[in-house]
Amino acid sequence: MTQERDIVVIGAGLTGLATAFNLRKKGRDVLVLEKQNRVGGQIHTFTEEGFTFESGPNTGVVSFPEVAELFQDLKGRCDLETARESSKRRLIWKGDKFHALPSGPVSAVTTPLFTLKDKFRILGEPWRQKGTNPNESVGALAQRRLGRSFFEYAVDPFVSGVYAGDPMKLTTRFALPKLYHLEANYGSFVRGAIAKRKEPKTDRDRLVTKKVFSARGGLQKMVDALAQDADIVTGTQQIKVQPREDHTWRVTYNNGCEEVICRHVVTTVGAYALPDLLPFIPRTLMDPISSLYYAPVIQVCVGIRDSHGLNYPAFGGLIPSKEQKQLLGILFPSECFVQRAPVGGALYSYFMGGARHADYLQKSDDEIREMVIDAFHSLLKYPKTMEPDMIRIFRHEHAIPQYGEDSGTRFEAIACVEQQYPGLILAGNMCDGIGMGNRIHQAAMVANKL
Ligand SMILES: Cc1cc2nc3c(=O)[nH]c(=O)nc-3n(C[C@H](O)[C@H](O)[C@H](O)COP(=O)(O)OP(=O)(O)OC[C@H]3O[C@@H](n4cnc5c(N)ncnc54)[C@H](O)[C@@H]3O)c2cc1C
Structure with missing residues:
Protein backbone atom coordinates (compact mmCIF):
# COMPACT_ATOMS: atom_id res chain seq x y z
CA MET A 1 0.00 0.00 0.00
CA THR A 2 1.28 3.51 -0.80
CA GLN A 3 0.41 6.63 1.17
CA GLU A 4 1.49 10.26 0.84
CA ARG A 5 2.49 12.16 3.95
CA ASP A 6 4.23 15.42 4.79
CA ILE A 7 6.73 14.11 7.36
CA VAL A 8 7.85 10.65 8.47
CA VAL A 9 9.56 10.37 11.87
CA ILE A 10 11.47 7.13 12.45
CA GLY A 11 11.62 5.92 16.06
CA ALA A 12 8.98 6.40 18.78
CA GLY A 13 11.31 7.12 21.69
CA LEU A 14 11.16 10.47 23.48
CA THR A 15 12.87 12.34 20.62
CA GLY A 16 10.59 10.95 17.92
CA LEU A 17 7.37 11.32 19.92
CA ALA A 18 8.18 14.87 21.08
CA THR A 19 9.17 15.87 17.52
CA ALA A 20 5.90 14.49 16.14
CA PHE A 21 3.95 16.18 18.95
CA ASN A 22 5.53 19.59 18.21
CA LEU A 23 4.97 19.19 14.47
CA ARG A 24 1.32 18.25 14.93
CA LYS A 25 0.91 21.31 17.15
CA LYS A 26 2.08 23.34 14.14
CA GLY A 27 -0.58 21.67 12.01
CA ARG A 28 1.79 19.34 10.13
CA ASP A 29 0.88 15.89 8.90
CA VAL A 30 3.23 13.35 10.59
CA LEU A 31 3.55 9.59 10.52
CA VAL A 32 5.77 7.87 13.13
CA LEU A 33 7.29 4.46 12.34
CA GLU A 34 8.57 2.32 15.20
CA LYS A 35 10.31 -1.06 15.12
CA GLN A 36 9.16 -2.30 18.52
CA ASN A 37 5.59 -3.19 19.45
CA ARG A 38 5.45 -0.37 21.97
CA VAL A 39 6.29 3.33 22.19
CA GLY A 40 8.83 4.98 24.51
CA GLY A 41 12.16 3.52 23.33
CA GLN A 42 14.51 3.62 26.31
CA ILE A 43 11.71 4.92 28.53
CA HIS A 44 9.71 2.04 30.01
CA THR A 45 7.87 1.98 33.33
CA PHE A 46 6.74 -1.25 35.00
CA THR A 47 4.27 -1.70 37.85
CA ALA A 83 11.42 15.24 43.19
CA ARG A 84 10.94 15.81 46.92
CA GLU A 85 13.11 18.50 48.53
CA SER A 86 15.08 15.87 50.50
CA SER A 87 16.28 14.34 47.25
CA LYS A 88 18.51 17.38 46.66
CA ARG A 89 21.00 15.46 48.84
CA ARG A 90 23.50 13.45 46.79
CA LEU A 91 25.64 10.78 48.41
CA ILE A 92 29.14 9.63 47.50
CA TRP A 93 30.74 6.42 48.73
CA LYS A 94 34.12 6.72 50.45
CA GLY A 95 35.77 4.10 52.65
CA ASP A 96 32.94 2.17 54.24
CA LYS A 97 29.90 4.44 53.88
CA PHE A 98 28.03 7.08 51.89
CA HIS A 99 28.80 10.75 52.65
CA ALA A 100 26.64 13.71 51.58
CA LEU A 101 28.13 15.83 48.80
CA PRO A 102 28.69 19.29 50.35
CA SER A 103 25.81 21.69 49.80
CA GLY A 104 27.09 24.75 51.67
CA PRO A 105 30.26 26.39 53.04
CA VAL A 106 30.25 24.49 56.38
CA SER A 107 29.84 21.04 54.85
CA ALA A 108 32.39 21.99 52.18
CA VAL A 109 34.97 22.53 54.94
CA THR A 110 34.05 19.49 57.05
CA THR A 111 33.42 16.87 54.32
CA PRO A 112 35.82 13.91 54.39
CA LEU A 113 35.41 13.50 50.60
CA PHE A 114 38.12 15.99 49.61
CA THR A 115 41.64 16.55 50.91
CA LEU A 116 42.45 19.63 52.98
CA LYS A 117 44.97 20.67 50.31
CA ASP A 118 42.29 20.58 47.60
CA LYS A 119 39.79 22.43 49.81
CA PHE A 120 42.30 25.30 50.02
CA ARG A 121 43.26 24.89 46.39
CA ILE A 122 39.68 25.35 45.22
CA LEU A 123 39.64 28.86 46.69
CA GLY A 124 42.11 29.77 43.93
CA GLU A 125 39.90 28.39 41.11
CA PRO A 126 38.75 31.84 39.89
CA TRP A 127 42.37 32.83 39.26
CA ARG A 128 43.63 29.59 37.72
CA GLN A 129 44.86 29.84 34.10
CA LYS A 130 42.52 28.90 31.28
CA GLY A 131 43.17 25.62 29.45
CA THR A 132 44.55 25.64 25.92
CA ASN A 133 43.47 22.21 24.65
CA PRO A 134 40.00 22.44 23.01
CA ASN A 135 39.70 18.64 23.20
CA GLU A 136 40.60 18.38 26.88
CA SER A 137 38.83 15.51 28.62
CA VAL A 138 36.42 16.08 31.49
CA GLY A 139 38.85 14.27 33.81
CA ALA A 140 41.88 16.34 32.79
CA LEU A 141 39.94 19.60 33.08
CA ALA A 142 38.59 18.70 36.53
CA GLN A 143 42.03 17.76 37.87
CA ARG A 144 43.62 20.90 36.45
CA ARG A 145 41.05 23.33 37.85
CA LEU A 146 39.75 21.59 40.99
CA GLY A 147 42.40 19.13 42.17
CA ARG A 148 42.70 15.37 42.28
CA SER A 149 40.33 14.61 45.18
CA PHE A 150 37.52 16.72 43.62
CA PHE A 151 38.07 14.77 40.42
CA GLU A 152 38.00 11.41 42.19
CA TYR A 153 35.11 12.03 44.60
CA ALA A 154 32.88 14.47 42.70
CA VAL A 155 33.55 14.54 38.95
CA ASP A 156 34.34 10.85 38.36
CA PRO A 157 31.15 9.61 40.12
CA PHE A 158 29.09 12.36 38.44
CA VAL A 159 30.32 11.21 35.01
CA SER A 160 29.50 7.59 35.96
CA GLY A 161 26.02 8.69 37.00
CA VAL A 162 25.24 10.67 33.87
CA TYR A 163 27.27 9.04 31.08
CA ALA A 164 28.20 5.67 32.61
CA GLY A 165 31.44 6.81 31.05
CA ASP A 166 35.15 7.27 31.55
CA PRO A 167 35.90 10.93 32.39
CA MET A 168 39.32 10.63 30.73
CA LYS A 169 37.65 9.70 27.41
CA LEU A 170 34.77 12.21 27.32
CA THR A 171 35.64 15.53 25.70
CA THR A 172 34.38 18.43 27.82
CA ARG A 173 33.24 20.73 25.01
CA PHE A 174 30.98 17.96 23.61
CA ALA A 175 30.00 16.03 26.76
CA LEU A 176 29.57 18.96 29.17
CA PRO A 177 29.38 22.02 26.90
CA LYS A 178 27.94 24.32 29.60
CA LEU A 179 30.93 23.61 31.87
CA TYR A 180 33.35 24.05 28.97
CA HIS A 181 31.87 27.45 28.11
CA LEU A 182 32.13 28.67 31.72
CA GLU A 183 35.91 28.35 31.49
CA ALA A 184 36.16 29.39 27.83
CA ASN A 185 34.00 32.53 28.22
CA TYR A 186 34.61 33.60 31.83
CA GLY A 187 38.00 32.05 32.62
CA SER A 188 36.64 30.13 35.63
CA PHE A 189 33.72 27.94 36.72
CA VAL A 190 33.07 30.09 39.80
CA ARG A 191 33.30 33.43 37.99
CA GLY A 192 31.21 32.06 35.11
CA ALA A 193 28.51 30.73 37.43
CA ILE A 194 28.29 34.07 39.27
CA ALA A 195 28.15 36.05 36.01
CA LYS A 196 25.46 33.74 34.63
CA ARG A 197 23.36 34.19 37.76
CA LYS A 198 23.54 37.98 37.33
CA GLU A 199 22.50 37.94 33.66
CA PRO A 200 19.00 39.39 33.04
CA LYS A 201 16.40 36.66 32.56
CA THR A 202 13.23 36.60 30.49
CA ASP A 203 10.07 34.90 31.80
CA ARG A 204 10.91 32.01 29.47
CA ASP A 205 14.46 31.70 30.87
CA ARG A 206 12.93 31.42 34.34
CA LEU A 207 11.13 28.23 33.29
CA VAL A 208 14.54 26.55 33.58
CA THR A 209 14.58 25.48 37.23
CA LYS A 210 17.14 22.63 37.18
CA LYS A 211 14.52 20.66 39.15
CA VAL A 212 14.57 16.89 38.88
CA PHE A 213 11.42 15.55 37.24
CA SER A 214 9.50 12.41 36.43
CA ALA A 215 5.84 11.98 35.58
CA ARG A 216 3.24 10.97 38.16
CA GLY A 217 3.10 7.17 37.86
CA GLY A 218 6.38 6.94 35.93
CA LEU A 219 7.91 8.25 32.72
CA GLN A 220 5.86 5.89 30.54
CA LYS A 221 2.92 8.23 31.29
CA MET A 222 4.82 11.05 29.57
CA VAL A 223 5.55 9.07 26.39
CA ASP A 224 2.02 7.60 26.33
CA ALA A 225 0.61 11.14 26.59
CA LEU A 226 2.83 12.24 23.69
CA ALA A 227 1.69 9.23 21.65
CA GLN A 228 -2.01 9.84 22.30
CA ASP A 229 -3.69 11.03 19.06
CA ALA A 230 -0.43 10.58 17.12
CA ASP A 231 -0.35 8.53 13.94
CA ILE A 232 2.09 5.74 14.83
CA VAL A 233 2.78 2.39 13.22
CA THR A 234 4.54 0.06 15.68
CA GLY A 235 6.15 -3.30 14.90
CA THR A 236 7.49 -2.12 11.53
CA GLN A 237 10.10 -4.41 9.93
CA GLN A 238 12.99 -3.45 7.66
CA ILE A 239 12.45 0.29 7.23
CA LYS A 240 14.41 1.67 4.26
CA VAL A 241 14.62 5.31 3.21
CA GLN A 242 15.50 6.37 -0.36
CA PRO A 243 15.70 9.86 -1.93
CA ARG A 244 13.60 10.41 -5.07
CA GLU A 245 14.50 12.51 -8.08
CA ASP A 246 11.73 15.03 -7.39
CA HIS A 247 13.31 15.79 -3.97
CA THR A 248 10.69 13.83 -2.08
CA TRP A 249 11.44 10.65 -0.08
CA ARG A 250 10.36 7.04 -0.36
CA VAL A 251 10.11 5.14 2.90
CA THR A 252 9.33 1.43 2.73
CA TYR A 253 8.76 -1.08 5.50
CA ASN A 254 7.54 -4.61 6.16
CA ASN A 255 9.87 -5.91 3.43
CA GLY A 256 8.73 -3.31 0.92
CA CYS A 257 5.03 -4.17 1.25
CA GLU A 258 4.26 -0.72 2.69
CA GLU A 259 5.39 2.53 1.02
CA VAL A 260 5.18 6.16 2.11
CA ILE A 261 6.08 9.10 -0.12
CA CYS A 262 6.89 12.19 1.94
CA ARG A 263 8.62 15.57 1.86
CA HIS A 264 10.70 15.14 5.01
CA VAL A 265 12.22 12.29 6.98
CA VAL A 266 13.45 12.68 10.57
CA THR A 267 15.45 9.77 12.00
CA THR A 268 15.72 9.44 15.79
CA VAL A 269 17.23 5.93 15.99
CA GLY A 270 20.65 5.10 17.42
CA ALA A 271 23.67 5.86 15.20
CA TYR A 272 24.39 2.11 14.84
CA ALA A 273 20.99 1.61 13.14
CA LEU A 274 21.51 4.27 10.46
CA PRO A 275 23.53 2.35 7.78
CA ASP A 276 20.67 -0.12 7.40
CA LEU A 277 18.02 2.59 7.37
CA LEU A 278 19.80 4.97 4.97
CA PRO A 279 21.71 2.66 2.57
CA PHE A 280 22.22 5.43 -0.04
CA ILE A 281 24.63 7.43 2.17
CA PRO A 282 28.27 6.76 1.17
CA ARG A 283 30.42 5.07 3.80
CA THR A 284 32.83 8.03 3.95
CA LEU A 285 29.97 10.11 5.34
CA MET A 286 28.22 7.40 7.33
CA ASP A 287 31.22 5.80 9.09
CA PRO A 288 32.04 8.78 11.36
CA ILE A 289 28.38 8.78 12.45
CA SER A 290 27.67 5.08 12.88
CA SER A 291 30.96 4.39 14.70
CA LEU A 292 29.68 6.25 17.78
CA TYR A 293 30.32 4.15 20.89
CA TYR A 294 27.44 3.54 23.32
CA ALA A 295 28.29 2.45 26.86
CA PRO A 296 26.28 -0.59 27.93
CA VAL A 297 24.41 -0.37 31.24
CA ILE A 298 22.64 -2.87 33.46
CA GLN A 299 19.92 -1.43 35.63
CA VAL A 300 18.58 -3.58 38.44
CA CYS A 301 15.41 -2.53 40.25
CA VAL A 302 15.33 -3.75 43.81
CA GLY A 303 12.27 -3.54 46.04
CA ILE A 304 11.78 -4.19 49.71
CA ARG A 305 8.28 -4.27 51.16
CA ASP A 306 9.27 -3.34 54.71
CA SER A 307 12.51 -1.38 55.00
CA HIS A 308 12.27 -1.42 58.84
CA GLY A 309 12.76 2.34 58.88
CA LEU A 310 16.09 2.20 57.04
CA ASN A 311 15.65 5.29 54.88
CA TYR A 312 18.02 7.28 52.74
CA PRO A 313 16.51 10.75 52.30
CA ALA A 314 18.57 11.51 49.19
CA PHE A 315 18.48 11.27 45.39
CA GLY A 316 20.93 8.40 45.36
CA GLY A 317 24.48 7.37 46.05
CA LEU A 318 27.30 7.33 43.51
CA ILE A 319 30.40 5.21 43.76
CA PRO A 320 33.76 6.65 42.61
CA SER A 321 35.76 4.25 40.43
CA LYS A 322 38.66 4.60 42.89
CA GLU A 323 36.58 2.72 45.47
CA GLN A 324 36.61 -0.33 43.16
CA LYS A 325 33.08 -1.53 43.82
CA GLN A 326 31.05 -3.39 41.23
CA LEU A 327 28.38 -0.70 41.01
CA LEU A 328 28.31 2.73 39.41
CA GLY A 329 25.68 3.90 41.85
CA ILE A 330 22.23 3.39 43.37
CA LEU A 331 19.23 5.67 42.91
CA PHE A 332 16.50 5.94 45.56
CA PRO A 333 13.33 6.52 43.44
CA SER A 334 10.94 5.95 46.36
CA GLU A 335 12.67 8.79 48.23
CA CYS A 336 12.20 11.11 45.23
CA PHE A 337 8.64 10.32 44.12
CA VAL A 338 5.34 9.11 45.57
CA GLN A 339 3.93 5.62 45.21
CA ARG A 340 7.04 3.91 43.87
CA ALA A 341 7.01 1.32 46.68
CA PRO A 342 4.36 -0.01 49.10
CA VAL A 343 3.94 2.10 52.27
CA GLY A 344 6.87 1.35 54.60
CA GLY A 345 8.90 -0.15 51.76
CA ALA A 346 11.63 1.18 49.47
CA LEU A 347 12.68 0.97 45.84
CA TYR A 348 16.30 1.15 44.65
CA SER A 349 17.78 1.28 41.15
CA TYR A 350 21.27 -0.16 40.91
CA PHE A 351 23.49 0.72 37.92
CA MET A 352 26.37 -1.47 36.72
CA GLY A 353 28.63 -1.78 33.71
CA GLY A 354 29.24 1.41 31.77
CA ALA A 355 32.18 2.16 29.50
CA ARG A 356 34.71 0.92 32.08
CA HIS A 357 32.95 -2.41 32.76
CA ALA A 358 31.30 -3.20 29.44
CA ASP A 359 31.98 -6.92 30.08
CA TYR A 360 29.37 -6.93 32.90
CA LEU A 361 26.71 -7.18 30.20
CA GLN A 362 27.77 -10.83 29.74
CA LYS A 363 27.18 -11.71 33.41
CA SER A 364 24.40 -14.18 34.08
CA ASP A 365 21.27 -13.24 36.02
CA ASP A 366 22.54 -15.30 38.96
CA GLU A 367 25.87 -13.44 39.04
CA ILE A 368 24.08 -10.09 38.88
CA ARG A 369 21.64 -11.12 41.60
CA GLU A 370 24.59 -12.09 43.82
CA MET A 371 26.22 -8.67 43.30
CA VAL A 372 22.92 -6.95 44.04
CA ILE A 373 22.33 -8.81 47.29
CA ASP A 374 25.92 -8.22 48.38
CA ALA A 375 25.51 -4.46 47.82
CA PHE A 376 22.15 -4.57 49.60
CA HIS A 377 24.01 -5.56 52.76
CA SER A 378 27.42 -3.93 52.33
CA LEU A 379 26.42 -0.59 50.74
CA LEU A 380 22.80 -0.06 51.79
CA LYS A 381 23.56 -1.65 55.18
CA TYR A 382 20.49 -3.86 55.39
CA PRO A 383 21.05 -6.58 58.00
CA LYS A 384 22.16 -9.99 56.69
CA THR A 385 18.84 -11.44 57.84
CA MET A 386 16.97 -9.35 55.22
CA GLU A 387 16.81 -9.93 51.47
CA PRO A 388 15.09 -7.88 48.73
CA ASP A 389 11.49 -8.87 47.94
CA MET A 390 11.84 -7.99 44.26
CA ILE A 391 14.80 -7.96 41.84
CA ARG A 392 14.34 -7.07 38.14
CA ILE A 393 17.33 -6.98 35.78
CA PHE A 394 17.42 -4.85 32.60
CA ARG A 395 20.35 -4.99 30.17
CA HIS A 396 20.95 -2.10 27.74
CA GLU A 397 23.57 -2.89 25.12
CA HIS A 398 23.44 0.61 23.62
CA ALA A 399 22.62 2.72 26.68
CA ILE A 400 24.50 6.01 26.61
CA PRO A 401 26.42 7.49 23.65
CA GLN A 402 29.90 8.64 24.62
CA TYR A 403 30.75 12.11 23.36
CA GLY A 404 34.49 11.66 22.95
CA GLU A 405 37.08 13.40 20.79
CA ASP A 406 35.51 12.01 17.58
CA SER A 407 32.29 13.97 18.23
CA GLY A 408 33.42 17.00 16.17
CA THR A 409 33.92 14.84 13.06
CA ARG A 410 30.57 13.16 13.70
CA PHE A 411 28.67 16.45 14.06
CA GLU A 412 30.28 17.69 10.82
CA ALA A 413 29.26 14.48 9.02
CA ILE A 414 25.66 14.88 10.27
CA ALA A 415 25.59 18.49 9.01
CA CYS A 416 27.06 17.35 5.69
CA VAL A 417 24.40 14.62 5.23
CA GLU A 418 21.60 17.09 5.97
CA GLN A 419 23.07 19.58 3.49
CA GLN A 420 23.55 17.02 0.71
CA TYR A 421 20.12 15.49 1.20
CA PRO A 422 17.62 18.31 1.86
CA GLY A 423 14.51 17.08 3.64
CA LEU A 424 16.45 14.56 5.74
CA ILE A 425 17.18 15.31 9.40
CA LEU A 426 19.33 13.09 11.62
CA ALA A 427 18.22 13.57 15.24
CA GLY A 428 18.35 11.47 18.40
CA ASN A 429 20.91 11.36 21.17
CA MET A 430 23.94 10.94 18.89
CA CYS A 431 24.01 14.77 18.90
CA ASP A 432 22.64 17.66 21.00
CA GLY A 433 22.94 15.89 24.36
CA ILE A 434 22.03 12.63 26.01
CA GLY A 435 19.52 13.60 28.72
CA MET A 436 15.75 13.69 28.42
CA GLY A 437 15.85 17.50 28.71
CA ASN A 438 18.19 17.55 25.69
CA ARG A 439 15.84 15.23 23.78
CA ILE A 440 12.82 17.48 24.40
CA HIS A 441 14.88 20.55 23.43
CA GLN A 442 16.14 18.91 20.23
CA ALA A 443 12.60 17.84 19.30
CA ALA A 444 11.47 21.47 19.51
CA MET A 445 14.47 22.62 17.42
CA VAL A 446 13.76 20.02 14.73
CA ALA A 447 10.08 20.98 14.55
CA ASN A 448 11.06 24.66 14.19
CA LYS A 449 13.62 23.83 11.49
CA LEU A 450 11.01 21.98 9.46
C1 LIG B 1 19.62 2.70 31.55
C2 LIG B 1 19.47 4.13 31.10
C3 LIG B 1 19.36 5.13 32.06
C4 LIG B 1 19.20 6.44 31.65
N1 LIG B 1 19.05 7.39 32.61
C5 LIG B 1 18.75 8.66 32.27
C6 LIG B 1 18.40 9.61 33.26
O1 LIG B 1 18.35 9.31 34.46
N2 LIG B 1 18.12 10.88 32.87
C7 LIG B 1 18.11 11.24 31.54
O2 LIG B 1 17.82 12.40 31.24
N3 LIG B 1 18.43 10.35 30.57
C8 LIG B 1 18.74 9.07 30.91
N4 LIG B 1 19.01 8.15 29.93
C9 LIG B 1 19.06 8.60 28.54
C10 LIG B 1 17.66 8.74 27.94
O3 LIG B 1 16.90 7.62 28.28
C11 LIG B 1 17.75 8.82 26.43
O4 LIG B 1 18.58 9.87 26.01
C12 LIG B 1 16.42 9.03 25.74
O5 LIG B 1 15.39 8.26 26.31
C13 LIG B 1 16.62 8.70 24.28
O6 LIG B 1 15.45 8.92 23.56
P1 LIG B 1 15.49 8.76 21.98
O7 LIG B 1 14.10 8.88 21.52
O8 LIG B 1 16.49 9.68 21.40
O9 LIG B 1 16.05 7.28 21.71
P2 LIG B 1 15.37 5.89 22.03
O10 LIG B 1 14.60 5.94 23.28
O11 LIG B 1 16.44 4.88 21.88
O12 LIG B 1 14.32 5.73 20.83
C14 LIG B 1 14.67 5.33 19.55
C15 LIG B 1 13.53 4.49 19.01
O13 LIG B 1 13.85 4.10 17.68
C16 LIG B 1 13.45 2.75 17.51
N5 LIG B 1 14.22 2.17 16.40
C17 LIG B 1 15.50 1.78 16.41
N6 LIG B 1 15.85 1.32 15.20
C18 LIG B 1 14.77 1.42 14.41
C19 LIG B 1 14.50 1.11 13.06
N7 LIG B 1 15.44 0.61 12.26
N8 LIG B 1 13.28 1.35 12.59
C20 LIG B 1 12.32 1.88 13.38
N9 LIG B 1 12.52 2.20 14.67
C21 LIG B 1 13.72 1.97 15.18
C22 LIG B 1 13.73 2.11 18.84
O14 LIG B 1 12.98 0.92 18.99
C23 LIG B 1 13.30 3.21 19.79
O15 LIG B 1 11.94 3.10 20.15
C24 LIG B 1 19.18 6.80 30.28
C25 LIG B 1 19.30 5.79 29.32
C26 LIG B 1 19.42 4.47 29.72
C27 LIG B 1 19.52 3.39 28.68
Missing part, protein backbone atom coordinates in the same frame (compact mmCIF):
# COMPACT_ATOMS: atom_id res chain seq x y z
CA GLU A 48 4.63 -5.05 39.60
CA GLU A 49 4.00 -6.33 43.11
CA GLY A 50 3.23 -2.83 44.40
CA PHE A 51 6.45 -1.30 43.01
CA THR A 52 6.58 1.18 40.11
CA PHE A 53 10.00 1.19 38.49
CA GLU A 54 11.83 2.24 35.33
CA SER A 55 14.01 0.02 33.15
CA GLY A 56 15.64 3.08 31.52
CA PRO A 57 15.84 6.69 32.67
CA ASN A 58 14.46 7.47 36.14
CA THR A 59 14.60 11.24 36.20
CA GLY A 60 15.24 14.21 33.94
CA VAL A 61 16.18 17.81 34.69
CA VAL A 62 14.13 20.87 33.75
CA SER A 63 17.19 22.15 31.93
CA PHE A 64 15.44 23.86 29.01
CA PRO A 65 12.24 25.96 28.81
CA GLU A 66 10.90 23.38 26.33
CA VAL A 67 10.67 20.79 29.14
CA ALA A 68 8.34 22.97 31.23
CA GLU A 69 6.40 23.96 28.09
CA LEU A 70 5.93 20.34 27.04
CA PHE A 71 4.46 19.39 30.42
CA GLN A 72 2.17 22.45 30.17
CA ASP A 73 0.96 21.14 26.82
CA LEU A 74 0.45 17.65 28.26
CA LYS A 75 -1.61 18.85 31.24
CA GLY A 76 -4.67 16.68 31.72
CA ARG A 77 -2.91 13.76 30.01
CA CYS A 78 0.09 13.43 32.28
CA ASP A 79 1.29 15.25 35.39
CA LEU A 80 4.82 16.49 35.90
CA GLU A 81 6.21 15.25 39.22
CA THR A 82 9.22 17.02 40.68
